[in-house]
Structures are given as structure tokens and as C-alpha cells.
Amino acid sequence: MGDKEFDVLVIGGGIAGIGVAAHLAQSCRVAVLEMEEQPGYHSTGRSAALFVKGFGSPVIRALTLASKPFFFSPDPQFCDGPLVSKRDVMIVGRAEKRQAFEQYTADEIPHGNLVPIDANAAMSLCPVLRAEGLIGALLDGGAADIDVHALQQGFIKQLRSRGGELFLKAKVEAMAFLHAAALWDVRTGQGVFRAPIIVNAAGAWADEIALRAGVRPIGIEPRRRTAALVDIPDGLVSKDWPMVVDADEQFYMKPDAGLLLISPANETPSEPEDAQADELEVAMAAERLEQITSIEVRRIRSKWAGLRSFVGDRSPVVGYDPQASGFFWLAALGGYGIQTAPALTELAARLVLKMPVQQALEAIGIRESDISPSRLSQTADQLAEDQKTQGEITNR
Ligand SMILES: Cc1cc2nc3c(=O)[nH]c(=O)nc-3n(C[C@H](O)[C@H](O)[C@H](O)COP(=O)(O)OP(=O)(O)OC[C@H]3O[C@@H](n4cnc5c(N)ncnc54)[C@H](O)[C@@H]3O)c2cc1C
Structure with missing residues (x-):
């Protein structure tokens, strides 16, 4: 050669x-x-x-905002269809994590990406949320799923x-x-x-x-994040539900092709490697899902992990x-x-x-x-x- x-x-x-x-x-x-x-x-x-404008460091936020036109009005030469589809993001506040929610609200409201909504409004967007302990939510209506x-x-x-x-x-x-x-x-x-x-x-x-x-x-610090797709009773998941994120960012879920993607939002230090899902991390995500929603996890359909790599x-x-x-x-x-x-x-x-x-x-x-x-x-x-x-x- x-x-x-x-x-x-x-x-x-x-x-x-x-x-x-x-x-x-x-x-x-x-x-x-x-x-x-x-x-x-x-x-x-x-x-x-x-695609969420209000996540990450100020540099990440600036780069995300600058990428928005590319995603939302793509050049037809670049791809045949849209690159994004609407997906609201909802940060939920629960009584047991009140302080984290109040802190999140104080930090993020000034940036103008999130609108406070009450518990009833949160439940109308995602009806499986448990009413008990729900104290409100912050809604980002400008977020999206990326293809x-x-x-x-x-x-x-x-x-x-x-x-x-x-x-x-x-x-x-x-x-x-x-x-x-x-x-x-x-x-x-x-x-x-x-x-x-x-x-x-x-x-x-x-x-x-x-x-x-x-x-x-x-x-460079690679950190593993585990995610899973869970099966839930037929007809229960709506594709229009927002992504739901715990105020202390210890859990998130979002609809994914008729299933629900869940993650404990972990950042476990790792070697650079072909990252594999950790059973305990999947179990933690499933447990949190059952705590904050009425969903009972019947089956883990698939699980995976990937590395998110950072510097200080x-x-x-x-x-x-x-x-x-x-x-x-x-x-x-x-x-x-x-x-x-x-x-x-x-x-x-x-x-x-x-x-x-x-x-x-x-x-x-x-x-x-x-x-x-x-x-x-x-x-x-x-x-x-x-x-x-x-x-x-x-x-x-
Ligand atoms: C669970 C999870 C959820 C995430 N969610 C989001 C999200 O919602 N939105 C978002 O914007 N980002 C998200 N990310 C982050 C995003 O996936 C990463 O920031 C991004 O993919 C990093 O891209 P990269 O090209 O730097 O790394 P990679 O995609 O890892 O590419 C690096 C490549 O280098 C190759 N390579 C390594 N060593 C060699 C070698 N010696 N020779 C040749 N090739 C080599 C590897 O094979 C690899 O393909 C998420 C990540 C994870 C794990």
C-alpha cells in the first residue's frame, strides 16, 4: 500500500x-x-x-444558539428532510427536591429560555407525572430532537x-x-x-x-452515561410528551419511537473504551421513573452507554x-x-x-x-x- x-x-x-x-x-x-x-x-x-439552548457552559450555549439556523432551516442540499423535530423540555420540581428546583429556577429564569408553569400545566403536558409532591415545572418550548x-x-x-x-x-x-x-x-x-x-x-x-x-x-476526562429504552403499557406514551428532567439533573426521560428513553444522567469516570451500560445505573433510572410517574417498568427493551468527554x-x-x-x-x-x-x-x-x-x-x-x-x-x-x-x- x-x-x-x-x-x-x-x-x-x-x-x-x-x-x-x-x-x-x-x-x-x-x-x-x-x-x-x-x-x-x-x-x-x-x-x-x-437540542436545548439552556444546557451547558456559556460557551456551549453560545455555540448551540449559533447552530440553531443550521438545524431549523437546513440547506436542502445537505439533507432530504428536516434535521429536528419539536420536543419541549420540562424541568420538574418535586417537594423532595424543592431546594434544587428553586436553585434551578433562580439560575435559569434570567436566561429567558424557560417559562415557569404550575403543577397542573405540567401534568397536562405529561399526564403520567405523579401529582403528589409535584410543585411546578420550568418549560422550554424551543427545544428539539435532532436526527x-x-x-x-x-x-x-x-x-x-x-x-x-x-x-x-x-x-x-x-x-x-x-x-x-x-x-x-x-x-x-x-x-x-x-x-x-x-x-x-x-x-x-x-x-x-x-x-x-x-x-x-x-x-481529557471521559465520563460514562447510561441510557435505556423501556417498554410500557400500550398507548401510554405519547410522542408529544416533553423530555422530563429532574431539577437536580439525576434523571431524564423522553419518548422515543413508542418507547421511553430513560437515563440516570450519570457521569461515571471511565477509561476511553467501548462503553457498556451498567446494570445498577439502568436500575436507578427505572426506579426514579417509577417514583416520579405512574409508569411501572415492565421490561428493559435495550440499554447502552456512551462517553461524554470533558476538560475542567x-x-x-x-x-x-x-x-x-x-x-x-x-x-x-x-x-x-x-x-x-x-x-x-x-x-x-x-x-x-x-x-x-x-x-x-x-x-x-x-x-x-x-x-x-x-x-x-x-x-x-x-x-x-x-x-x-x-x-x-x-x-x-
Ligand atoms: C448518553 C449520551 C447522551 C448524549 N446526549 C446528547 C444530546 O442530547 N445532545 C448533544 O448535543 N450531545 C449529546 N451527547 C454528547 C455527544 O454525543 C458528544 O458530545 C459527541 O458525540 C462527541 O463527538 P466526537 O466526534 O467528539 O466523539 P466520538 O463520536 O466518540 O468520535 C470520536 C471518534 O474517534 C475515533 N477514534 C478514537 N481513537 C482512534 C484512533 N486511534 N484511530 C482512529 N480513530 C479513532 C473513535 O472510534 C470515534 O469514532 C450525549 C452523549 C451520551 C453518551
């Missing part, structure tokens, strides 16, 4: 990698290297597929139509920067690839890729590594990588190509330093400095 040369190699065929590659393919030769047999096999294929498959296929179609390539079963095993040629040399199950620029979009494996490249890791400030890491030549990070999309993908991947592509981004950043309402990997090395350097100073003080 001969070496293949490109302008940019994107490692990871999740929504981040496919999305940025589709944008890059407009102006350069780009290839996506994905280790699995299909794109989106890991986090991207396991999400709850929601993740259509989004991913749209990006793949764009990528290919612009001359980009997607290599499956192309696990990156080793890589090195060839200084004389100013090229990254990347060894995979599909042969050797070379390019001056690498985009690290390997999700939970982003730090493993960095280590393979001899680049300082960013401290819970904002994505997007930009060139401050120390390694041609090594670009597109990682730590956390729990919002689908709903932010349109704006985030377009911005990432501009940064990869070193195009002016000031206008784009202003339009989104974030600063480059909010997402740049440099902010993490500053934090790490500051921490090291603090520890040194602390040591000196203690030793005095």
Missing part, C-alpha cells in the same frame, strides 16, 4: 471529525481516519439527540462531494512529525498517511492520540496545540457535541486553515481564548506554579 498524502488528516469519524472534514474539504485535500467499521460508532451514535443520523450523513455526503475521503478500520497506531519534510507520518490499519496538519477529533481517545504523537495531553471548564478544546507543530485539537465536546456541531465544526475549520475568525467569533459571542488549548496549558502551568509556591511556603 503506497503512502497517501493529504493537506489535513482528521483522526476520528464522530460528529466532530466528520463535520470539520466536510468544511475543510471545500478548500483542501482532507481525509478522515476512523478506527471502527462505521462512523459515529462511539459517543455520536449513542446520544440522547437533543443525528441525518446530520452525520449530511456531513459525509458533503465531505465526499467536495473530494474528501473517509477511511474506516483505519486505527491510528503510531505517528511522528517528520521535521525535514514538515509532515505528520501516521501509521494506521489502512496504511501510511501523511499531512502537514493533524486534527485530533478522537473523542474520549484524544489524549491517547496526543501521547502517540508526543504531544502534551489536555487532561467543560468547554470544548479547539485550536492548534501551542507547542506541537500542525497538531490541532477538536475535543472535549462533553454532553453537547451534537447540538453544537454545525457552528463548532465550521469555526474549527476556519481555525485549522488560519482564516480570519474574529467576525465568526463575535457572531457566536465567544472569544478564541474560551476554546483554545492554550488556556489549559496556562491552567496546568499555573497549577504547577501554585504547587511550587505552596511547597516553598510549607517548607519555610
Whole structure:
């Protein structure tokens, strides 16, 4: 197999990698290297597929808002049908979690995404909620379910139509920067690839890729979230029910093709791996469902888990590594990588190509330093400095 040369190699065929590659393919030769047999096999294929403006850090919220036109008025060339369908989100307040609900209300009402409603209104939207203990709810009428498959296929179609390539079963095993040629040399199950620029979009494996490249890791923290689809008596679930979220974010449920998707909304630290559903976490979600609704769980139809990967400030890491030549990070999309993908991947592509981004950043309402990997090395350097100073003080 001969070496293949490109302008940019994107490692990871999740929504981040496919999305940025589709944008890059407009102006350069780009290839996506994905280790699995299909794109989106890991986090991207396991999400709850929601678009909610009022979730996540301020940076996530800004990127979500900036992605809204793409989802709600998609380009007909991108996909055949709609990318989203209406799904209200309702944060429920219950007497046993009154404090959490009051805190949520105080924090979120000023943002203007949520409207307070009383217990009766909450029950008319989701009649299975138990009346006893229900003290009210907050309603987001602007949220939606995302057709993740259509989004991913749209990006793949764009990528290919612009001359980009997607290599499956192309696990990156080793890589090195060839200084004389100013090229990254990347060894995979599909042969050797070379390019001056690498985009690290390997999700939970982003730090493993960095280590393979001899680049300082960013401290990515993969966290497992378990979900399940439960069978409930015929005719009980309405497809129009809102997604229901506990005020302390320990549980959520939403209708899914005649079944009910439930999750304990857990964030269990994990290695980067093919995450599997945890029985106890499924049982916790089923128990909470029975506590807050009149539904009796008859059968777990299916269960799965996926990894949501974060860094300390819970904002994505997007930009060139401050120390390694041609090594670009597109990682730590956390729990919002689908709903932010349109704006985030377009911005990432501009940064990869070193195009002016000031206008784009202003339009989104974030600063480059909010997402740049440099902010993490500053934090790490500051921490090291603090520890040194602390040591000196203690030793005095
Ligand atoms: C249960 C759950 C619910 C969620 N709900 C939502 C939601 O409602 N809304 C939302 O916006 N987001 C949600 N998310 C988050 C969202 O799924 C992620 O933020 C997003 O999918 C991350 O995309 P990614 O491309 O960074 O990672 P991934 O999809 O994991 O892609 C990374 C890819 O890199 C590949 N890779 C790794 N190592 C190598 C290697 N050595 N060589 C080649 N390829 C490699 C992997 O195989 C993988 O395909 C949820 C996540 C979970 C788990």
C-alpha cells in the first residue's frame, strides 16, 4: 500500500471529525481516519439527540444558539428532510427536591429560555407525572430532537462531494512529525498517511492520540452515561410528551419511537473504551421513573452507554496545540457535541486553515481564548506554579 498524502488528516469519524472534514474539504485535500467499521460508532451514535439552548457552559450555549439556523432551516442540499423535530423540555420540581428546583429556577429564569408553569400545566403536558409532591415545572418550548443520523450523513455526503475521503478500520497506531519534510507520518490499519496538519477529533481517545504523537495531553476526562429504552403499557406514551428532567439533573426521560428513553444522567469516570451500560445505573433510572410517574417498568427493551468527554471548564478544546507543530485539537465536546456541531465544526475549520475568525467569533459571542488549548496549558502551568509556591511556603 503506497503512502497517501493529504493537506489535513482528521483522526476520528464522530460528529466532530466528520463535520470539520466536510468544511475543510471545500478548500483542501482532507481525509478522515476512523478506527471502527462505521462512523459515529462511539459517543455520536449513542446520544440522547437533543437540542436545548439552556444546557451547558456559556460557551456551549453560545455555540448551540449559533447552530440553531443550521438545524431549523437546513440547506436542502445537505439533507432530504428536516434535521429536528419539536420536543419541549420540562424541568420538574418535586417537594423532595424543592431546594434544587428553586436553585434551578433562580439560575435559569434570567436566561429567558424557560417559562415557569404550575403543577397542573405540567401534568397536562405529561399526564403520567405523579401529582403528589409535584410543585411546578420550568418549560422550554424551543427545544428539539435532532436526527443525528441525518446530520452525520449530511456531513459525509458533503465531505465526499467536495473530494474528501473517509477511511474506516483505519486505527491510528503510531505517528511522528517528520521535521525535514514538515509532515505528520501516521501509521494506521489502512496504511501510511501523511499531512502537514493533524486534527485530533478522537473523542474520549484524544489524549491517547496526543501521547502517540508526543504531544502534551489536555487532561481529557471521559465520563460514562447510561441510557435505556423501556417498554410500557400500550398507548401510554405519547410522542408529544416533553423530555422530563429532574431539577437536580439525576434523571431524564423522553419518548422515543413508542418507547421511553430513560437515563440516570450519570457521569461515571471511565477509561476511553467501548462503553457498556451498567446494570445498577439502568436500575436507578427505572426506579426514579417509577417514583416520579405512574409508569411501572415492565421490561428493559435495550440499554447502552456512551462517553461524554470533558476538560475542567467543560468547554470544548479547539485550536492548534501551542507547542506541537500542525497538531490541532477538536475535543472535549462533553454532553453537547451534537447540538453544537454545525457552528463548532465550521469555526474549527476556519481555525485549522488560519482564516480570519474574529467576525465568526463575535457572531457566536465567544472569544478564541474560551476554546483554545492554550488556556489549559496556562491552567496546568499555573497549577504547577501554585504547587511550587505552596511547597516553598510549607517548607519555610
Ligand atoms: C448518553 C449520551 C447522551 C448524549 N446526549 C446528547 C444530546 O442530547 N445532545 C448533544 O448535543 N450531545 C449529546 N451527547 C454528547 C455527544 O454525543 C458528544 O458530545 C459527541 O458525540 C462527541 O463527538 P466526537 O466526534 O467528539 O466523539 P466520538 O463520536 O466518540 O468520535 C470520536 C471518534 O474517534 C475515533 N477514534 C478514537 N481513537 C482512534 C484512533 N486511534 N484511530 C482512529 N480513530 C479513532 C473513535 O472510534 C470515534 O469514532 C450525549 C452523549 C451520551 C453518551
